[in-house]
Amino acid sequence: MSALHVQGHVYLIGAGPGDPDLLTVRALRLIEQAEVVVHDRLVSPEIMALVPEGAQRIDVGKAPDHHPFPQANINALLVSLASRGSKVVRLKGGDPYMFGRGSEEVAELRTAGISYTVVPGITSAQGIASATGVPLTHRGLATGVRFVTGHCRAGHELDLAWAGLADPETTLAVYMGRGHAAEIAARLIGAGLPADMPAMLVVDGTRASEEQHFTTLDHLGEVAAGLDAKRPVLMMIGQVVTLADALAVREAAALERVGHG
Ligand SMILES: C[S@@+](CC[C@H](N)C(=O)[O-])C[C@H]1O[C@@H](n2cnc3c(N)ncnc32)[C@H](O)[C@@H]1O
Structure with missing residues (x-):
């Protein structure tokens, strides 16, 4: 390799839950200057619309139970693009270090x-907390919050520390849990959480298509079963859900739309 070889760089960027107004200033600046974008399924179309027209877009999106682009290939793709001198924008939904395998991609880049x-x-979970009026913590209702994955490999049992999770003063934000909602609820109730603990399922949080569903732990499975498996769903379980002010939030959003319209 010659000393003049131009080394590329990878920007591993969290695109947030969908609303482009929730991007950081740094993320927006880098997206607007992008030449090559490698993006996931969860990056919203509104955010992809900010990518310059001439930029190369590579969709490595994974649908639930369907992995058209294995993680090893994504890692190799990033290394190969950057080795050719490209400045690569790697766009991921939410935060890259929250159930996003961002740390695995970073490990590969470091090795290379x-x-x-x-x-x-x-x-x-943060975007949805603001969108629904459900805080992650609240004095007297939740002294802490746990971010938990509800996903497990096909054919394997969900292996979570249920006793530790079943704390009535801890908010649970469950990612990727729609398909296992009934089992999650049963395990939490079995570990001591009350069956009438408030719960909320939010589909497409912070997007125009957002849906909010309110229920209790014992009905979590039924509500989840009625949701579209192709859209992202976040479940929040805990006493803080009683603070949701869905009506006020919808009114505020409608007023904002009129104001912008
Ligand atoms: C692979 S994880 C990625 C999480 C992402 N890195 C983050 O910080 O939000 C995908 C899961 O995140 C949750 N999720 C991401 N975006 C969402 C949204 N806009 N609305 C609801 N859930 C969302 C869903 O539980 C989805 O199955």
Whole structure:
């Protein structure tokens, strides 16, 4: 390799839950200057619309239970693009370090000697907390919050520390849990959480298509079963859900649309 070889760089950017207004200033600046964008399924069309027209777009999106582009190939793609001198924008939904496998991509880049920058994004639980009026913590209702994955490999049992999770003063933000909602609820109730603990399922959080569903733990599975498996769903379980002010939020959003219209 000649000393003049131009090394590329990978920007691992969190695109947030969908609303482009929730991008960080740094993320927006880098997206608007992008030449090559490698993006996931969860990056919203509104955010992809900010990518310059001439930029190369590579969709490595994974649908649930369908992995057209294995993680190893994504890692190899990033290394190969950057080795050719490209400045690569790697766009991921939410925050790259929250159930996003961002750390695996960073490990590969480090091994290959590729320089990189990680730009944080608003994770879906945070965006959804603001969109629904459900705080992640609240004095007297939740002293802490746990971010939990409800996903497990096909044919494997969900292996979570249920006793530790079943704390009535901890908010649970469950990512990728729609398909296992009934089992998650049963395990939490079995570990001591009350069956009438408030729960919320939010589909397409912070997007124009957002749906909010309110229920209790014992009905979580039924509500989840009625949701579209192709759209992202975040489940929040805990007493803080009682603070949701869905009506006020919808009115505020409608007023904002009129104001912008
Ligand atoms: C692979 S994880 C990626 C999480 C992402 N890195 C983050 O910080 O939000 C995908 C899961 O995140 C949740 N999720 C991401 N965006 C969402 C959204 N806009 N609305 C609801 N859930 C979302 C869903 O549970 C989805 O199955």
